[in-house]
Amino acid sequence: MDLVIIGAGAAGLSASIYAQRAALEARTLERDGVGGGQLAEAVQVDNYPGFARISGFALTQAMRRHAEALGSVFETAEAVRVARAGVDWEVQCADGVRYRARAVIAATGTQRRRLEVPGETAYIGRGVSYCATCDGAFFRGKTVAVVGGGDTAVDDALFLSDLAARVYLVHRRDTLRANRRRQALLRTRQNVTVLWDTVVRDIYGADAVTGCTVQTRGETRALAVDGVFVAIGAVPHTGWLPPEAARDAAGYLAAGEDGATGVPGLFAAGDIRSKRLRQAVTAAADGACCVASVERYLQENRKPPV
Ligand code: NAP
Numbered sequence: 001m002d003l004v005i006i007g008a009g010a011a012g013l014s015a016s017i018y019a020q021r022a023a024l025e026a027r028t029l030e031r032d033g034v035g036g037g038q039l040a041e042a043v044q045v046d047n048y049p050g051f052a053r054i055s056g057f058a059l060t061q062a063m064r065r066h067a068e069a070l071g072s073v074f075e076t077a078e079a080v081r082v083a084r085a086g087v088d089w090e091v092q093c094a095d096g097v098r099y100r101a102r103a104v105i106a107a108t109g110t111q112r113r114r115l116e117v118p119g120e121t122a123y124i125g126r127g128v129s130y131c132a133t134c135d136g137a138f139f140r141g142k143t144v145a146v147v148g149g150g151d152t153a154v155d156d157a158l159f160l161s162d163l164a165a166r167v168y169l170v171h172r173r174d175t176l177r178a179n180r181r182r183q184a185l186l187r188t189r190q191n192v193t194v195l196w197d198t199v200v201r202d203i204y205g206a207d208a209v210t211g212c213t214v215q216t217r218g219e220t221r222a223l224a225v226d227g228v229f230v231a232i233g234a235v236p237h238t239g240w241l242p243p244e245a246a247r248d249a250a251g252y253l254a255a256g257e258d259g260a261t262g263v264p265g266l267f268a269a270g271d272i273r274s275k276r277l278r279q280a281v282t283a284a285a286d287g288a289c290c291v292a293s294v295e296r297y298l299q300e301n302r303k304p305p306v
Pocket of ligand 1: 042044045046047113115147148149150151152153155172173176177199231232233234277278279
């Protein structure tokens with residue numbers, strides 16, 4: 001095989017499309033059988049060219065249908081390790097299946113960052129959530145807190161304000177970093193209260209969450225909530241990659257626009273790589289650039305005849 005693409009979010013799906021156009025023999029691995037990555041969880045995307053307003057899930061499904069129409073092959077498999085095997089790479093999966101290919105594109109994106117406060121782990125699935133679109137419906141008519149000040153937190157707060165009776169947006173500073181238009185929309189929501197300069201100290205409850213302790217400029221108080229949505233950014237999903245693939249200070253793969261990681265035959269696309277702007281459009285661009293790099297790599301490193 002020429003190429004294994006690991007991850008089927010915007011970067012992996014775009015790479016999959018470009019691999020077909022380049023007539024590469026390729027497989028795209030996705031962990032959950034659905035794909036779409038974090039983009040699939042976005043309530044609303046209004047900055048992907050060609051789509052004035054679309055859900056993240058619908059957008060990723062459209063990308064996937066596009067790839068399949070061109071002949072892309074998807075496998076449900078979680079890569080746990082990649083290692084050199086002669087001139088090939090060998091991708092080892094959690095279920096024991098192994099794939100061999102001349103090149104690998106790492107497009108596994110990021111995982112939600114944890115708050116790391118007491119009670120958080122214990123109440124996952126019982127009030128603590130990292131995905132408003134997945135779990136929001138359980139909080140219809142209830143009171144929830146969303147933690148964070150970026151695009152995800154504001155989008156989550158907007159989404160939840162249509163379902164929950166009351167939404168607290170808990171942010172550690174006095175300004176949000178989210179898109180200004182979405183911030184303006186948030187201000188129009190009567191049932192949303194922003195708790196500025198506030199951090200969550202712990203999450204507590206009985207069978208399910210009943211509240212959290214918040215601290216505002218040194219003053220601590222109890223906040224009665226039924227759910228806590230953690231939206232404080234993400235960390236790159238790189239644990240399965242070889243140590244020789246260099247990381248930047250924040251742990252992202254140190255690869256430029258061409259996706260080259262410095263390890264021959266191993267490329268990085270999308271949110272997993274060091275970059276300034278993590279958006280669906282930049283992830284999709286990465287997928288295309290990476291496949292161009294793979295084509296060049298395969299031409300320059302032709303397999304010796306057997
Ligand atoms: P983000 O932009 O990194 O924002 C994370 C937020 O969480 C920041 O406000 C940060 O506070 C706060 N935070 C971080 N660690 C914290 C901690 N330990 N305790 C409390 N608060 C903490 O993450 P994101 O919102 O998930 O967005 C990730 C990327 O996806 C961004 O590039 C974003 O633009 C993009 N995105 C785009 C869209 C869209 O365009 N529709 C939607 C969602 C996400 P500080 O502000 O104080 O640092």
